[in-house]
Amino acid sequence: MSYDLAVWEGERPADNKIARRVFSDLYDRYLDGEIEEPPSVGITAYVTALLERWCDITEDVDETSPWSVGPLIDAASGPLIYFGMGWGRAEEASAYAAGLADSMGLICFDVQQDRLRP
Template sequence: MSYDLAVWESERPADDKTAGRVFNELYDRYLDGEPEEPPSERIGAYITALLERWCDITEDEEETSPWSVGPLIDSASGPLIYFGMSWSMAEEASAYAAALADSRGLVCFDVQQNRLRPTLGR
């Protein structure tokens, strides 16, 4: 079982309900079916930054990576990445992922709770 986040390019939705609709639309368009698109430049840079903090699970010889699937880049298509992390590291990794998304002007959405991830400034 994993803890899942979605991160995408757009203005921050006004509320959780709107964010849920946007996530579902993006998921249907970019991840639910073939063919998937390569990640956008901004999402690719976001993934690179995540992997600078923790290695990809496919390269994790010391079992320190929080990611539940890999390669992490395969979880992205176009302006969206939908990725999981192990429950044992979810608190730390999701907080980092949400803060990193916010710092890059990306939206971070908690899929389990169907809500926007709060950030320090909001």
């Protein structure tokens, strides 16, 4: 089981209910649909920055990576990435990931808490 975040490019939704709908629409289109699209430049830069902080789980010889999927970039398509973290590292990693998204002008949605972050 993992703690999941969704990060995307776009305008910040006015509230959590709208954010849930935007996330669902993006998920259906980019991750659950038949259209495969490479990650956008912004999402690629975001993943690169995450991996500068903690390595990809596929390269984690010391078992320090919080990511539950790998390669992490494979969790992205178009303007969206939907990725998980192990519960033991979720508090620290999700706070960092949310703050990073905000600093890069991206939207971060906490799937477990059904709310925008930070």
